[in-house]
Amino acid sequence: xxxxxxxxxxxxxxxxxxxxxxxxxxxxxxxxxxxxxxxxxxxxxxxxxxxxxxxxxxxxxxxxxxxxxxxxxxxxxxxxxxxxxxxxxxxxxxxxxxxxxxxx
Amino acid sequence: xxxxxxxxxxxxxxxxxxxxxxxxxxxxxxxxxxxxxxxxxxxxxxxxxxxxxxxxxxxxxxxxxxxxxxxxxxxxxxxxxxxxxxxxxxxxxxxxxxxxxxxx
Numbered sequence: 001x002x003x004x005x006x007x008x009x010x011x012x013x014x015x016x017x018x019x020x021x022x023x024x025x026x027x028x029x030x031x032x033x034x035x036x037x038x039x040x041x042x043x044x045x046x047x048x049x050x051x052x053x054x055x056x057x058x059x060x061x062x063x064x065x066x067x068x069x070x071x072x073x074x075x076x077x078x079x080x081x082x083x084x085x086x087x088x089x090x091x092x093x094x095x096x097x098x099x100x101x102x103x104x
Numbered sequence: 105x106x107x108x109x110x111x112x113x114x115x116x117x118x119x120x121x122x123x124x125x126x127x128x129x130x131x132x133x134x135x136x137x138x139x140x141x142x143x144x145x146x147x148x149x150x151x152x153x154x155x156x157x158x159x160x161x162x163x164x165x166x167x168x169x170x171x172x173x174x175x176x177x178x179x180x181x182x183x184x185x186x187x188x189x190x191x192x193x194x195x196x197x198x199x200x201x202x203x204x205x206x207x208x
Contacts, residue, residue, distance in 0.1 A: 002206060003205060008107050011149060013117055013131065015119050015124065015128055015131060017128055019125075022125075022126025022127070023126070024119055024121055024184055025130065026177065027113070027117065027119060027177065027182040036175075038208075039206070039207070039208055042208060053189060065164075067208050068200055068206075068208070069205065069208070070205065070206040070208045071202040071203075071204060071205055071206065072202070072205075072206055073130065073131065073201040073202050073204075074194050074195065074196050074198070074201045074203070074204075075201075078131040078201075078202075079206075080202045090178050091178065092178050095137055097177040097178040097179075098175040098176070098177050098182075098184045099175075099178070100176050100177075101107060101173065101175055101176075102143070102174040102175065102176055102183075103143070103174075104142075104143055104171050104172070104173070104174045
């Protein structure tokens with residue numbers, strides 16, 4: 001049993017990566033219930049901080065994320081979901097939320 | 105100019121990905137100064153929440169992260185650093201911090 005460290009709001013960040021292409025698609029937050037539902041269904045669920053509610057990603061858009069692999073980092077405070085996305089992960093319609101560059 | 109959204113502690117999460125293999129190596133946090141130093145030096149700097157100090161990744165271990173590409177997500181509250189790592193990213197000696205699986 002791996003002990004997860006949730007933040008003071010009961011949340012843990014989850015990095016979502018395309019299991020086939022390796023592209024990082026998005027980062028969202030989970031609470032314990034979102035994680036439990038993700039594991040029970042095999043589809044990514046998050047906690048929407050802006051709406052203050054559980055969020056089954058793709059429930060309205062159809063762009064669900066099938067979780068193929070679920071990992072936790074060395075200090076137990078971040079998750080990595082390797083997924084097969086049914087469509088664009090970003091609400092803008094982009095495949096990934098990380099479509100903007102900053103100059104290094 | 106992209107407006108970044110720092111959290112109430114002045115921090116923004118940064119996902120670190122190997123630019124060549126696509127492997128997600130670690131997630132750490134930056135404040136504005138860590139980001140400025142990262143951009144100025146081309147090497148990843150973070151804010152260590154446990155030590156409460158700026159952290160030039162690899163300054164002691166030698167395992168620096170050369171930043172090849174710096175991205176921001178759609179809502180401006182998460183960074184993605186695509187890097188060339190000089191060695192293992194994890195303090196355990198693992199290449200990636202995400203070496204543990206949870207059952208899906």
